[in-house]
Amino acid sequence: MRTVNITNADHHKTAVYPSPFHSRQEQHNQLKEWSRWSDYLSVPAYWCESLEYFSGRNTCGVFDITPMVKHLVTGPDALPYLNRLMTRDVSKLKPGRVGYSVWCNDNGQVIDDGTIFHLREGIYRVCSQEHQIDWFLTSATGFDVNIVEDTHDVAGLALQGPTSCAVLREMGLADVESLTPFGLDYFDFEGVELMVSRTGFTGDLGYELWIDPDHAELLWDRLFEAGSTRGIRAMGSDALEMLRIEAGFILAGVEFLPAMEAVRPTHTRSPFELGLGWLVSFDKGVFNGRKALLEEKKNGSRYHLVKLDIDGNKPAKDAFVFTRNGKYAGTVTSAMWSPSAKASIALASLEAPHGEPGEELEVEIYYQRELRWSRVMEPCRVVRDVFWNPPRRRQTPPADF
Amino acid sequence: MINSDKIVIIGGGHNGLVCAAYLAKAGRNVTVLEAADQVGGAAATREFAPGFRASVAHLLYLLDKDISKDLALDSHGLKMAKSGLKTIALAESGDHITISTRRLSGANLSTEDKAAYREYRRFMRKFAGVISGLHNKIPPRITSERSDMIALGKMALKVRMLGRNDMRELLRIGAINIYDVLQENFDNPLLKGALSLDAVLGTNSGPRSNNSVFTALHRTSGNTRGAAGQLSLPNGGVGAVTQAMAAAAREYGAETHTGSPVDKILMDGDTIRGVQLSGGEQIAASVVISNADPKTTMMNLLGAQHLEAGVARKFHNIRASGNAAKLHLALDKLPDFKGVSPTQLGHRLVIASDMEYVERAFNHSKYGEFSTHPVAEITIPSIHDETLAPDGKHVLSAIVQYAPRNLGTGWSEGKAAFTDAVLETLSAYAPGIRENVIATELLTPEDIENEFRMAGGHWHHGELSLDQFLMLRPVPGSAQYETPVEGLYLCGAGCHPGGGVMGSAGRNAATVVLAQ
Numbered sequence: 001m002r003t004v005n006i007t008n009a010d011h012h013k014t015a016v017y018p019s020p021f022h023s024r025q026e027q028h029n030q031l032k033e034w035s036r037w038s039d040y041l042s043v044p045a046y047w048c049e050s051l052e053y054f055s056g057r058n059t060c061g062v063f064d065i066t067p068m069v070k071h072l073v074t075g076p077d078a079l080p081y082l083n084r085l086m087t088r089d090v091s092k093l094k095p096g097r098v099g100y101s102v103w104c105n106d107n108g109q110v111i112d113d114g115t116i117f118h119l120r121e122g123i124y125r126v127c128s129q130e131h132q133i134d135w136f137l138t139s140a141t142g143f144d145v146n147i148v149e150d151t152h153d154v155a156g157l158a159l160q161g162p163t164s165c166a167v168l169r170e171m172g173l174a175d176v177e178s179l180t181p182f183g184l185d186y187f188d189f190e191g192v193e194l195m196v197s198r199t200g201f202t203g204d205l206g207y208e209l210w211i212d213p214d215h216a217e218l219l220w221d222r223l224f225e226a227g228s229t230r231g232i233r234a235m236g237s238d239a240l241e242m243l244r245i246e247a248g249f250i251l252a253g254v255e256f257l258p259a260m261e262a263v264r265p266t267h268t269r270s271p272f273e274l275g276l277g278w279l280v281s282f283d284k285g286v287f288n289g290r291k292a293l294l295e296e297k298k299n300g301s302r303y304h305l306v307k308l309d310i311d312g313n314k315p316a317k318d319a320f321v322f323t324r325n326g327k328y329a330g331t332v333t334s335a336m337w338s339p340s341a342k343a344s345i346a347l348a349s350l351e352a353p354h355g356e357p358g359e360e361l362e363v364e365i366y367y368q369r370e371l372r373w374s375r376v377m378e379p380c381r382v383v384r385d386v387f388w389n390p391p392r393r394r395q396t397p398p399a400d401f
Numbered sequence: 402m403i404n405s406d407k408i409v410i411i412g413g414g415h416n417g418l419v420c421a422a423y424l425a426k427a428g429r430n431v432t433v434l435e436a437a438d439q440v441g442g443a444a445a446t447r448e449f450a451p452g453f454r455a456s457v458a459h460l461l462y463l464l465d466k467d468i469s470k471d472l473a474l475d476s477h478g479l480k481m482a483k484s485g486l487k488t489i490a491l492a493e494s495g496d497h498i499t500i501s502t503r504r505l506s507g508a509n510l511s512t513e514d515k516a517a518y519r520e521y522r523r524f525m526r527k528f529a530g531v532i533s534g535l536h537n538k539i540p541p542r543i544t545s546e547r548s549d550m551i552a553l554g555k556m557a558l559k560v561r562m563l564g565r566n567d568m569r570e571l572l573r574i575g576a577i578n579i580y581d582v583l584q585e586n587f588d589n590p591l592l593k594g595a596l597s598l599d600a601v602l603g604t605n606s607g608p609r610s611n612n613s614v615f616t617a618l619h620r621t622s623g624n625t626r627g628a629a630g631q632l633s634l635p636n637g638g639v640g641a642v643t644q645a646m647a648a649a650a651r652e653y654g655a656e657t658h659t660g661s662p663v664d665k666i667l668m669d670g671d672t673i674r675g676v677q678l679s680g681g682e683q684i685a686a687s688v689v690i691s692n693a694d695p696k697t698t699m700m701n702l703l704g705a706q707h708l709e710a711g712v713a714r715k716f717h718n719i720r721a722s723g724n725a726a727k728l729h730l731a732l733d734k735l736p737d738f739k740g741v742s743p744t745q746l747g748h749r750l751v752i753a754s755d756m757e758y759v760e761r762a763f764n765h766s767k768y769g770e771f772s773t774h775p776v777a778e779i780t781i782p783s784i785h786d787e788t789l790a791p792d793g794k795h796v797l798s799a800i801v802q803y804a805p806r807n808l809g810t811g812w813s814e815g816k817a818a819f820t821d822a823v824l825e826t827l828s829a830y831a832p833g834i835r836e837n838v839i840a841t842e843l844l845t846p847e848d849i850e851n852e853f854r855m856a857g858g859h860w861h862h863g864e865l866s867l868d869q870f871l872m873l874r875p876v877p878g879s880a881q882y883e884t885p886v887e888g889l890y891l892c893g894a895g896c897h898p899g900g901g902v903m904g905s906a907g908r909n910a911a912t913v914v915l916a917q
Contacts, residue, residue: 285706
């Protein structure tokens with residue numbers, strides 16, 4: 001499949017596309033359940049959410065990231081354009097490097113987050129959770145830049161877990177182990193170009209593979225052949241959700257309301273309010289939201305996104321957070337029992353001034369045992385570090401698992 | 402930084418010069434940088450053929466009398482060659498109508514129309530008074546700040562003070578089109594055509610376009626020489642006004658540099674550092690005030706990378722597409738307009754035989770075509786001012802519409818054809834005029850854009866309409882002469898209260914800068 005031609009009057013009749021990996025996903029999908037992710041069919045769980053999760057922590061899991069919205073940004077003003085669009089200083093992103101960033105509206109409220117791939121000198125790919133082409137083009141006024149959404153032109157697979165590097169080497173990607181975190185490189189794959197980046201959404205050792213959709217199925221096949229002795233397994237979005245919460249990664253529409261979707265303007269979040277102040281570079285010149293964010297820095301933020309370590313073992317899903325005196329402090333955005341951290345963990349959005357690391361709070365958890373609902377106030381505390389952050393995530397070259 | 406107290410003004414149009422004069426008068430160190438070889442911009446008198454001179458802005462009707470007085474323009478050489486010009490609505494038959502600010506005369510006019518005209522002038526003058534009261538005000542912001550609330554309250558009060566009936570009438574017609582209002586009041590088609598032209602001159606609209614009543618009111622909201630709607634021809638062309646302004650500014654200590662086109666506004670992080678000329682020379686300044694239009698200033702001279710996306714988008718989207726061309730004819734003798742006496746020839750002649758004619762002329766422009774039968778506002782200033790043409794010869798200066806900025810065929814192809822259409826139309830009223838023509842200059846909006854560096858070639862630096870007026874001019878959030886960039890100000894016609902050789906935007910901008 002190729003970039004949708006919107007001048008084709010019938011293009012809207014296709015609501016959801018099968019991924020270029022669909023035929024292979026179908027073979028693995030024992031539960032025969034499909035969900036929708038953006039423009040594509042996605043798999044919530046192929047067989048068992050927990051086992052797929054453990055493949056991501058103990059061996060390696062394969063997750064189809066084709067549905068992620070992708071944009072190609074080129075032209076003489078690509079860098080100044082991206083630097084005005086993004087909160088972080090894109091000029092520091094050298095060719096062959098990937099950077100995580102957020103982008104804001106003029107009020108300093110986060111529109112979306114995503115990754116910027118500096119593919120080759122002056123050529124960038126921006127991946128986002130939500131469709132962004134409208135905003136990206138709006139922001140391009142006055143810049144000599146060319147922006148296309150090429151989601152359909154690139155097939156993507158995430159290979160995540162401790163054995164991922166070994167599998168890629170087994171597949172014949174020479175020297176892939178020298179890739180440092182957030183690095184990218186190009187490899188020959190049966191005569192076509194395969195781009196590999198050491199990135200992912202699991203907080204572990206892992207890679208993302210990017211290839212022409214016509215070669216998607218072959219890539220899947222070669223990968224599973226190469227990983228047959230290293231526990232490779234297809235992974236669904238439910239498992240990925242667990243992995244990303246452990247890694248402390250935020251998700252648009254969960255941790256924050258994308259600013260362009262907000263009907264109630266006070267329900268959005270700034271980068272500071274999401275704990276992403278480190279992504280805001282005030283010394284690079286004008287970028288979108290700068291004025292408002294400087295103001296916020298001076299006057300203080302309304303919210304803090306925090307990590308909670310909660311007593312007990314009941315997932316604090318959708319819970320309210322209170323002070324130890326029973327006063328409202330905020331709400332949980334994502335929560336789970338973490339099999340790797342062996343703890344009940346959560347991400348929560350707290351009203352300022354709450355959220356200092358070490359602060360003792362309580363969460364109100366509703367839970368069910370054999371159809372009987374109960375409620376418990378579990379003590380919890382704000383923690384600074386992410387719940388899962390193994391050394392192998394950064395180690396280069398990775399150990400040979 | 403060197404010269405940290407220096408103020409640079411980009412562009413020496415009338416507003417830039419007025420701004421410079423007020424700032425210099427207050428003791429500031431001001432330098433005006435003008436791209437052309439003389440100051441004045443579109444309000445300069447320039448030679449278009451050997452010995453023949455004309456001003457692109459050819460009539461004075463909005464110049465603020467307080468500015469004239471404050472800057473002592475009279476003592477700096479400003480003299481009127483002729484004031485109180487009447488309007489002659491030309492008829493192909495020669496049965497023209499003469500329109501003054503008080504009365505009508507001419508053929509085929511009913512007593513009803515004459516009476517209606519007095520009433521029309523009464524309420525239009527009264528309503529224009531509401532607008533003229535705003536000219537010297539910094540537009541309030543829509544905030545809950547006390548000062549803004551009070552300013553807004555005062556405006557509302559001014560409308561209320563019109564009295565119940567007139568206030569209702571203003572609210573009824575203020576945003577509608579001139580076609581309907583003239584249709585309600587008059588019978589004579591020629592009269593209606595000529596009056597409707599006042600509402601659409603220099604705009605991108607026809608008589609039936611919305612808020613053309615507002616543009617008519619704006620045009621008569623001036624207090625030139627102390628009288629609303631008064632039309633004057635300065636001695637030496639409208640350029641004499643800007644020359645007097647420049648002389649005043651220089652006397653107060655401002656420097657004016659011509660032949661100095663600014664290429665770039667220089668930034669140092671968040672701070673204005675100065676400007677760069679197209680030759681590469683950099684001039685340091687802590688304050689830069691731009692007389693260039695807002696779109697050019699923000700999108701070209703400053704650049705979108707120095708603006709947040711929402712702000713850049715607002716400036717980019719300013720409606721500024723010129724639809725008026727300017728014709729200058731060098732004539733070997735006075736032309737002979739049918740039925741127009743030699744004394745009448747020195748007044749303002751208009752070609753707008755009826756409102757349908759004007760609307761049809763506008764229709765073409767909607768589809769990227771020029772009017773095959775254009776409308777025109779004609780003056781022959783050399784009748785009153787012999788400095789403009791060699792002995793016995795004359796200059797005809799005309800605004801001709803419609804000539805859309807983006808002509809479908811492109812102006813390099815369309816210009817000759819449009820010039821011909823204009824001369825053909827003129828010939829219908831002044832047969833044989835073609836034989837008198839020694840030289841012709843037609844400035845399309847594209848020419849005006851290139852020569853005077855106005856986005857879209859629009860005289861007003863942006864369409865003058867209710868959605869781009871007062872606190873919405875040039876864009877909401879930057880309507881107080883300040884821009885989102887600290888130290889960068891706007892002072893041109895793109896700001897409140899708009900264009901038309903008024904000077905108020907320049908003075909208001911100076912007020913804001915002096916208050917910092």
